[in-house]
Amino acid sequence: MSRTTLALAGLSVAGLALTGCVSTAPAPDTGEGGPISVTASDDACELGATEAAAGTISFDITNTGSTVTEFYLYATGGRIMGEVENIGPGLSRQLIVEVPDGGVYETACKPGMVGDGIRGAFTVTGSAQRSVDTDTRLAEATAGYARYVASQVEALVPRTQEFTDAVKAGDVAGAQALYPVARTYWERIEPVAESFGDLDPRIDGRDDGEPGVEFTGFHRLERDLWQDGLQPDSAAVADRLMADITELAGRVPTVELTPLSLANGAKELLDEVATGKITGEENRYSHTDLWDFRANVDGSRGAVAALRPVIDERDPELGALLDERFAAVDALLEDYRDGDGFVLYTALTPDDVRAMSDAVDALGEPVSQVAGVVSA
């Protein structure tokens, strides 16, 4: 939980903003040459075609690998045009995505659902008939970010289920391995989750020793798993966490997103990194802070990327600077990758922490300018 109470300005709990531009339901006949096949194995991501006309594009993804995978279509700046997560081995899923503008895009399969995945260029030709004004772009931005949030919640629920199941089964090692994975999906959308003032402290509160405040949620289980050992009420705390996450998933679609709330959320996620993760305060027992760091940056980029067409329209230099600074943080974090995750905070030297702090400062300044640009 952030110590600064959340000021996701304009992020009120009302109104439905999750518009369905992307569907994973059975495909209607697109009448545009049929779906593009995607064969996703453990080490390859083969597309039946790497070019399509602007408009509705469908992908049929088949996981021929041995691990759960994901498929993404990205636009400039890492903006997610569409994605399918949780494709188990041997299963097929379909992605239908609206791509109104021609240009160079990027596809990615992510075996194991981690990292940058296996990338490939994808060209969209022509331009779908539409009149694009700023209001349309802003509406598309919030809709795009709503898709991003929905996709994260879709993964947060089962990952938290696995984590809490392991806690309840007394599987400490298993729960320890699942803890940072489940938190990743939480941390990516933390500003949205924090807009529920009652849920956030229950799910992500820290042990501040404040009298009369019940300590529950991720960090309570973290303390049990890494420091105190499982307690008589650990299972009950796990059930409570799962119930809270389930409630969160039900309430997220009611959040009314605005371009300003996206921009402020992107900034707040970096504030979280600067004040909580780089300092090692967030996960004081498990020291898995770099997982949260990575997730906060992902979430920040998700929000900025959704706004990217508006940013490019109004301040093209800012978009390029954001790309450069996000890339610098990415490159730095990759140095600390350990398998599917990251080294522990306790393995970092003061110089390591200093380099991270510099990179986040450098990114935070241009991200703080986004709100002004999109609200101008």
Place this chain on the structure above:
Amino acid sequence: MTLSRRRLLGAGAAAVGMGALGAACGAPAATPVPDGVVPFRGEHQAGIVTPAQDRLHFVSLDVVTADRAEVADLLRRWTAAAERMTAGAETTPGGATGGNPNSPPDDTGEALGLPPAALTLTFGVGASLFAKLGLDPSLVPPALAALPPFRGDQLDPALSGGDLCVQACSDDPQVAVHAVRNLVRMGFGVTAVRWSQLGFGRTSSTSTSQATPRNLFGFKDGTHNVKAEDPDDLREQVWVAPGDGPAWLDGGTYLVARRIRMHVEIWDRTSLAEQETIIGRTKGVGAPLGGTAEFDLADYAAVDGTGEPRIAQNAHIRLASAQALGGVKILRRGYNFVDGSDGQGHLDAGLFFVAFMRDPQAQFVPMQRALADADVLMEYIEHTGSAVFACPAGLGGGGYWGQSLLEA
């Protein structure tokens, strides 16, 4: 010149000693300058012979990009903001509150309503900058070479060195901090703070218009400092002359900074007589031992009734004197500091030594070597930080900090 940020409340009061300013800066202003404003542009940078202000915020920064154009762009933006801030204005017009309410303000705002307070911003480059930006090695001034180790040094790399520096001096501490903070903020992504130091009381006078202040040992410091009114000393000891080194630094100077921790608790248990012997001056009026007034010339040949030198052979003022060093002088401009406490019940206090000179190797090095080897004061102090910067000449109209180097 706009004064929109600060309404110049109390500007008259802040202008003490400013009458000497035009002469002090060596470049009398063509037009009247508002009270409390030290001209930003001139033959030499302000903040060197400017009568020492009461407060300091010094910052050393590392450049975090190898892109020279990015650095030049930042230096242009810094120069514009610095010129505005020294004139008492916000970093940009309306920068604190006049912008888009959904954007963070350009100016951080804590100096709104404060007078210009004689703010000066002095810029320098460190030796580490050249290789980082791929500048021609012939541009590195030989005198900018690293200082040699001195006996007793306890230098912390995190408090030493740096690619760039900005010295902010002002009669109002918040005005100095505001200036550094805003420049640091503008630099994110291009520069990163390496270390910074606050100073709360000047320890030198740089003009005959100023009384000699005291350091935290309680002694007057800088009685025989190089002063703004000594044109010969300034020319011979402070300003880099054509032919000294690469031309981009002509008219500039070198800044040596040393963070000197003073073990004040130990000093305070030392008798008055011992303190005066160590320094070589009386604590009260600051007269050299054997003399009666502060500005009496020290008589290093005098002996007492037992035949001992009246001013000890290892007295601080003897070791540091021009007489003992073959005529070498420096322009000192240091500040007292107390950075909280050290966790062992002692103040983390000392002197942030800042001095300007024409050649650190020929001036600071022999002086510091003499002190490090023999000065009894070394038992009470330790040097914990060190840096040398080359400060280019002052800017003419339109020029920016570092331009003479980057466009050399």
